[in-house]
Amino acid sequence: MTSSVRAAFANCLRLLAAAAVAGCGGDGGGRKPLRVFAASSLTDAFREMETAFEAEYPDTDVGLVFAGSQVLRFQIEQGAGADIFASADRTHLESLAGAGLLSGYRHFAGNELALIVPPANPAGIGSFADLRRAERLVIGTEHVPVGAYTREALRRAGRRLGKEFESAVLSRVVSQESNARLVRAKVELGVADAAIVYRTDVAPGRVHAIPLPPEANVRAKYLIGTVADAANPEGAARWLGFVASATGREILERRGFVAGAAPPQ
Amino acid sequence: MREPRGGRGVLVAALPMLAVVTVPVIALAGSSSPADIAAGARHPLFVPALWLSARTTLASVAVIVIAGTPLAWWLARAAGRSPRVAEVLVDLPIVIPPAVMGIALLQTFGPNGLLGPTLAALGIRLPFTTPAVVMAQVVVSAPFYVHGAAAAFRRLDDDLLIVARTLGQSPAGAFLRVAVPLALPGMVAGAALSWARALGEFGATLFFAGNFTGSTQTMPLAIYTALESDTRVAVALALVLAAASVLLLVPLRALPTLLSRGLDARQDGPS
Numbered sequence: 001m002t003s004s005v006r007a008a009f010a011n012c013l014r015l016l017a018a019a020a021v022a023g024c025g026g027d028g029g030g031r032k033p034l035r036v037f038a039a040s041s042l043t044d045a046f047r048e049m050e051t052a053f054e055a056e057y058p059d060t061d062v063g064l065v066f067a068g069s070q071v072l073r074f075q076i077e078q079g080a081g082a083d084i085f086a087s088a089d090r091t092h093l094e095s096l097a098g099a100g101l102l103s104g105y106r107h108f109a110g111n112e113l114a115l116i117v118p119p120a121n122p123a124g125i126g127s128f129a130d131l132r133r134a135e136r137l138v139i140g141t142e143h144v145p146v147g148a149y150t151r152e153a154l155r156r157a158g159r160r161l162g163k164e165f166e167s168a169v170l171s172r173v174v175s176q177e178s179n180a181r182l183v184r185a186k187v188e189l190g191v192a193d194a195a196i197v198y199r200t201d202v203a204p205g206r207v208h209a210i211p212l213p214p215e216a217n218v219r220a221k222y223l224i225g226t227v228a229d230a231a232n233p234e235g236a237a238r239w240l241g242f243v244a245s246a247t248g249r250e251i252l253e254r255r256g257f258v259a260g261a262a263p264p265q
Numbered sequence: 266m267r268e269p270r271g272g273r274g275v276l277v278a279a280l281p282m283l284a285v286v287t288v289p290v291i292a293l294a295g296s297s298s299p300a301d302i303a304a305g306a307r308h309p310l311f312v313p314a315l316w317l318s319a320r321t322t323l324a325s326v327a328v329i330v331i332a333g334t335p336l337a338w339w340l341a342r343a344a345g346r347s348p349r350v351a352e353v354l355v356d357l358p359i360v361i362p363p364a365v366m367g368i369a370l371l372q373t374f375g376p377n378g379l380l381g382p383t384l385a386a387l388g389i390r391l392p393f394t395t396p397a398v399v400m401a402q403v404v405v406s407a408p409f410y411v412h413g414a415a416a417a418f419r420r421l422d423d424d425l426l427i428v429a430r431t432l433g434q435s436p437a438g439a440f441l442r443v444a445v446p447l448a449l450p451g452m453v454a455g456a457a458l459s460w461a462r463a464l465g466e467f468g469a470t471l472f473f474a475g476n477f478t479g480s481t482q483t484m485p486l487a488i489y490t491a492l493e494s495d496t497r498v499a500v501a502l503a504l505v506l507a508a509a510s511v512l513l514l515v516p517l518r519a520l521p522t523l524l525s526r527g528l529d530a531r532q533d534g535p536s
Contacts, residue, residue: 064478065476067476078375080393181493182493185492
C-alpha cells in the first residue's frame with residue numbers, strides 16, 4: 001500500500017493550492033494607490049517626497065517605479081497603469097503625448113552632468129579632457145536621457161578639445177547602461193574607472209566627482225505629466241502640485257536639482 | 266564517498282568546472298559581513314520582494330504541477346509522432362532567452378497583442394500585475410517539471426498499470442494510486458527544478474510584469490533595483506537570495522532520494 005505517500009502528495013497539492021490563492025490576493029488597506037513612474041536619477045528626491053506627500057495626504061499610498069525614461073515610456077505604452085510620468089528629457093514624454101497617452105506635461109527641474117571616478121581613481125583622471133586616458137568608461141545608452149546628454153556633452157567638448165575627442169572617448173566605452181543609476185553602480189563596484197552621470201547622482205564617499213567644463217556641460221530638463229488613463233487623476237494632480245510646492249522645490253534643491261517651472265535658457 | 270572512476274586524471278580535469286560553479290558563490294558569501302546582511306534584510310525593498318517571491322513561485326509550481334502532469338503523462342505514454350513533436354515544443358522556453366519570452370508574452374497579452382484587446386474588453390489587464398509575474402515564471406520554468414515527470418512516467422512498468430486495471434481500478438484510479446506514487450520522486454525532482462528556476466526568473470518578469478514594489482518586484486528584481494540606489498544593499502540582498510536558494514536545494518535534493526527509498530522499502534517488503 002502507498003497510502004502515506006498518497007496522503008503526502010494530497011497534502012502537497014493542498015498546500016500549493018492555498019499558495020496559489022494567496023498569490024492572487026489583492027492588496028489590503030483603504031488607501032488609494034498613486035503610481036509614480038520616474039527617471040532613475042530622481043530616486044532619492046522622489047523617495048523623500050513620497051514620505052512628505054503621504055504625511056500631507058494620508059489617504060494616498062504612493063508607489064514609485066524608477067527606471068530609465070525610455071523603459072518607463074515603453075511600460076506606459078504597454079499599459080503599465082502609471083498615474084504620473086517624470087522624465088529626464090522631452091523625447092519620451094512628447095512621444096507619449098503624441099500617442100494620446102499623456103494628458104499634458106510641464107517642466108519641473110533642471111540638472112547637469114558630472115564625471116565620476118572611484119575614490120581611488122585608478123586611471124588618474126583629473127579633468128574632463130583626461131577621459132581619453134580612461135581604460136574602462138561607462139555611459140548611458142543613446143536612448144536613455146543621460147546617455148543622450150552625455151553624447152551631446154562630448155560633441156560640445158570636441159569643439160575645444162579637437163574633433164577626434166568625441167570618437168577617442170567613445171572608443172573607451174566598455175558598457176552602456178539603461179539608466180543613470182546603473183551607470184553609477186559600475187563605478188561604485190569598481191568595474192569602471194570613469195563614468196558620466198548627473199551631478200545629483202554623485203554619492204559623496206562612494207564616488208568622486210569631477211565637474212565638466214561649463215562650455216561642455218548640458219542642461220538636463222526634467223518634465224512631469226499625468227498619464228491619460230490614470231486610475232487616480234486626483235492623486236496625480238496633488239502630486240504635480242506637491243512637486244511644484246515650496247516643500248517639493250526645497251527637496252529638489254537639497255538633492256542638487258534646479259527646481260522651478262521656467263528653466264533659464 | 267566513491268572513488269571517481271578513471272582515477273586522479275579525471276578529477277584534475279573536472280576541478281576547473283567545479284571551481285567555475287562554486288567560486289562565485291563562495292566569493293559572494295565572503296563579501297558581506299553579518300551586519301551587511303542584517304542591513305540588507307532591513308532594507309525596505311527586502312520583505313515585500315521576499316514575500317512576493319515566495320507566493321508567486323508557490324503559485325507557479327502549483328499551476329505547473331496541475332497543468333503539467335497531464336501533459337507529461339501524454340508525452341510519456343501516447344504513441345505516434347505528435348508527442349515527439351510536442352516534446353520539442355515544450356523545450357522552446359528553455360532555448361529561447363527569458364527576455365524574448367517576456368516580449369512574446371507582451372505580444373500576446375499586451376494592449377496591442379494577440380489576445381490583449383479581447384481580454385481588455387472583458388475587463389482583464391494582465392501585463393504589470395502579480396498574475397503576470399506568475400505567468401512569466403510558469404512559462405519559463407514549466408519545461409523542467411514536464412520533462413522530469415515525463416521521464417518518471419516513462420520508467421513505469423506497464424504490467425503494474427495493467428494489473429491495477431484488471432483489479433478493478435479506473436484509468437484515473439490506476440494513474441492516481443499506482444502511477445503517481447511510483448513516479449513521485451521524479452515528479453518532485455522536476456517540480457524542485459521548476460521552483461528554483463521560477464525563484465531566479467528575471468528577464469521575462471521585467472518585460473512582462475515590470476518592477477513594482479509589492480506587486481511585481483520579486484527578489485531578483487529587487488537586487489537589480491537596489492543596485493540603482495546602493496550597491497552594498499544589492500550585494501546583501503543577493504546573499505540572502507543565495508542563502509534561501511541553498512536552503513531550498515538541500516531538502517529538494519534529498520527529498521526524491523528519500524521518497525524513492527521509502528517506495529523501495531515498501532515494494533521489497535520487510536527484509
